Amino acid sequence: MTVTSVDYTHLATASGLVLAVTIVYYLHRHYWADSCLPLPPSPPGEPILGHLRMIPTVHPEYQYAKWGQQYDTDILYFKVLGRPMVVLNSVEAARELLEKRGANSADRPRFVLFEVMGWGITLTFLRWSSPRFKLHRRLLQQSFTPTACKPYRDIQTEEARRAVGAILRNPHNWEVLLRQFSTAVVLRIGFGISVQQYDDPYVKMAIDVEEATGKGGVPAASVVDFFPLLRYIPTVVAERFRLLHPLVHARRTKPSIQQLHDAPWDATEPSIRAGTASQPSFILTHLGQYLRNQAQGRPNEASIADLKGAAGAISIAGGNTTWSTLIICILNLMLNPKIQARAQAELDQVLGTDDETGHPTRLPTFDDRPRLPYLENIMRETTRWAPLSPVGVPHATLQDDSYKGYRIPRGSVVYANAWAMSRDTRYYSSPEEFDPDRFVAVSDGGKGEALPEGPFGFGRRICPGQHLALAGMYIAIATLLATMDVKCPLDEDGNLLKPRVSFTNGLSGVPDGFECVLTPRSGRVGELLDLDK
Numbered sequence: 400m401t402v403t404s405v406d407y408t409h410l411a412t413a414s415g416l417v418l419a420v421t422i423v424y425y426l427h428r429h430y431w432a433d434s435c436l437p438l439p440p441s442p443p444g445e446p447i448l449g450h451l452r453m454i455p456t457v458h459p460e461y462q463y464a465k466w467g468q469q470y471d472t473d474i475l476y477f478k479v480l481g482r483p484m485v486v487l488n489s490v491e492a493a494r495e496l497l498e499k500r501g502a503n504s505a506d507r508p509r510f511v512l513f514e515v516m517g518w519g520i521t522l523t524f525l526r527w528s529s530p531r532f533k534l535h536r537r538l539l540q541q542s543f544t545p546t547a548c549k550p551y552r553d554i555q556t557e558e559a560r561r562a563v564g565a566i567l568r569n570p571h572n573w574e575v576l577l578r579q580f581s582t583a584v585v586l587r588i589g590f591g592i593s594v595q596q597y598d599d600p601y602v603k604m605a606i607d608v609e610e611a612t613g614k615g616g617v618p619a620a621s622v623v624d625f626f627p628l629l630r631y632i633p634t635v636v637a638e639r640f641r642l643l644h645p646l647v648h649a650r651r652t653k654p655s656i657q658q659l660h661d662a663p664w665d666a667t668e669p670s671i672r673a674g675t676a677s678q679p680s681f682i683l684t685h686l687g688q689y690l691r692n693q694a695q696g697r698p699n700e701a702s703i704a705d706l707k708g709a710a711g712a713i714s715i716a717g718g719n720t721t722w723s724t725l726i727i728c729i730l731n732l733m734l735n736p737k738i739q740a741r742a743q744a745e746l747d748q749v750l751g752t753d754d755e756t757g758h759p760t761r762l763p764t765f766d767d768r769p770r771l772p773y774l775e776n777i778m779r780e781t782t783r784w785a786p787l788s789p790v791g792v793p794h795a796t797l798q799d800d801s802y803k804g805y806r807i808p809r810g811s812v813v814y815a816n817a818w819a820m821s822r823d824t825r826y827y828s829s830p831e832e833f834d835p836d837r838f839v840a841v842s843d844g845g846k847g848e849a850l851p852e853g854p855f856g857f858g859r860r861i862c863p864g865q866h867l868a869l870a871g872m873y874i875a876i877a878t879l880l881a882t883m884d885v886k887c888p889l890d891e892d893g894n895l896l897k898p899r900v901s902f903t904n905g906l907s908g909v910p911d912g913f914e915c916v917l918t919p920r921s922g923r924v925g926e927l928l929d930l931d932k
């Protein structure tokens with residue numbers, strides 16, 4: 400059979416048609432179809448301002464959860480001063496949009512105010528498009544895998560014992576001492592500095608910076624973040640307008656943030672260059688590699704500014720967060736004496752007890768952790784019961800997307816409402832209750848409820864420090880419970896004074912200050928903690 404030119408023409412026309420239909424189908428599926436979809440449900444907004452005045456400035460996570468129920472949806476849409484915003488109220492929505500389609504949601508909105516403060520080269524605030532993002536993500540992720548965290552265990556153990564020893568001497572100061580613990584750990588691990596026993600200047604510097612940063616308000620939410628050109632307004636003018644006060648604050652705090660990057664670095668760098676530094680740290684590993692490459696004429700991907708920025712990220716992202724989680728744990732141990740007693744009984748059994756006092760004969764170490772499943776569940780329940788960052792650190796989308804038939808415009812700021820996820824009654828029976836047993840497998844007589852997802856974020860921006868944080872938390876709580884009892888204070892008539900539980904607002908929800916009575920479990924505690932050393 401011969402093929403004529405007419406057949407060729409038909410073949411070409413048919414192929415052209417198939418190609419055109421394929422292109423149209425593709426465009427329809429990926430672009431046009433999405434752009435025809437409705438936006439996710441939202442309460443009606445106002446012209447220009449959009450939902451600006453409707454979104455509560457204090458604890459928006461509660462209102463987002465209520466709106467989710469009202470509109471029967473796990474995804475909400477808002478527009479604030481022209482910027483699209485999406486809130487995800489379920490683990491399924493977060494898994495789908497932030498994990499499965501993570502490549503599209505790994506961006507962050509621009510944090511202009513934090514840039515003014517000097518947090519420009521900090522992973523948390525780096526945009527996806529920044530050439531530094533992938534480098535910093537890799538540097539930090541590889542440095543804190545479960546295996547990479549092991550060399551830091553001695554530092555965490557030493558600091559936990561030092562902190563509990565100090566609490567024994569000065570129990571009223573327990574909150575401050577735990578804060579010093581968390582900050583000292585990240586400073587030592589990040590920058591490799593040695594921390595003094597009392598009132599360490601670097602620890603004070605880091606705490607001052609944490610506070611200054613916290614006062615910068617919710618990231619990406621100031622007027623300067625919405626209108627970046629305002630960052631150039633002179634301070635004398637900005638001082639006159641309340642809305643611009645965060646800008647004035649950012650400029651004032653910039654030197655202290657710069658100092659936190661420079662001073663600990665300057666203190667350790669010479670010993671690393673001289674080859675005499677021995678304490679494991681992020682900069683010992685990475686500056687060490689940098690210097691070896693330099694000596695052998697090999698190129699370095701990371702600059703000194705990158706390494707300083709990454710070490711600074713460890714200290715700003717890791718100190719306050721670990722401290723706040725410890726406080727939430729202590730609050731619940733104090734409010735639930737039975738849970739506390741069970742955790743102590745578990746510790747006593749693993750550590751071995753003194754016949755006379757019935758209390759542990761030694762302090763916990765990391766080797767004990769696998770044999771303390773109840774304590775592990777207490778830590779999990781702590782992160783579920785009060786996710787530290789209730790609406791997470793915002794992600795941003797790079798392209799148009801869709802979910803459950805709703806359109807998500809490109810450039811949307813995406814909040815994962817970890818608080819709503821922790822209260823999802825499909826997964827958690829009585830979610831307000833602090834119940835470490837909820838995670839015990841059904842086959843072991845437990846409820847087999849889902850492990851918390853969300854307290855450390857999602858997808859390509861998930862917290863790279865989570866294993867380090869949980870390790871620090873483990874050793875601090877285990878050391879505290881092995882040696883001390885945590886109790887509610889009593890009023891004049893001997894009644895328990897239970898604190899009213901409330902949380903600070905903003906990026907991290909720390910419980911508002913409360914009183915707590917910490918007493919040694921036995922007369923031997925000081926000896927165990929080696930107080931006389």
Ligand code: HEM
Nearest residue numbers: 522523716717720721724787792855856857860862864868
């Ligand atoms: C209990 C303590 C901690 C909690 C609850 C916590 C929680 C979080 C959350 C919710 C995020 C945002 C994730 C997302 O955007 O999806 C985050 C990011 C981050 N965390 Fe943590 N964190 C803790 C401790 C630490 C520690 C000890 C470090 C030190 C290495 C650290 C370093 C970071 C960094 C660098 C980011 C930014 C990641 C990025 O933007 O790619 N965190 N953390």
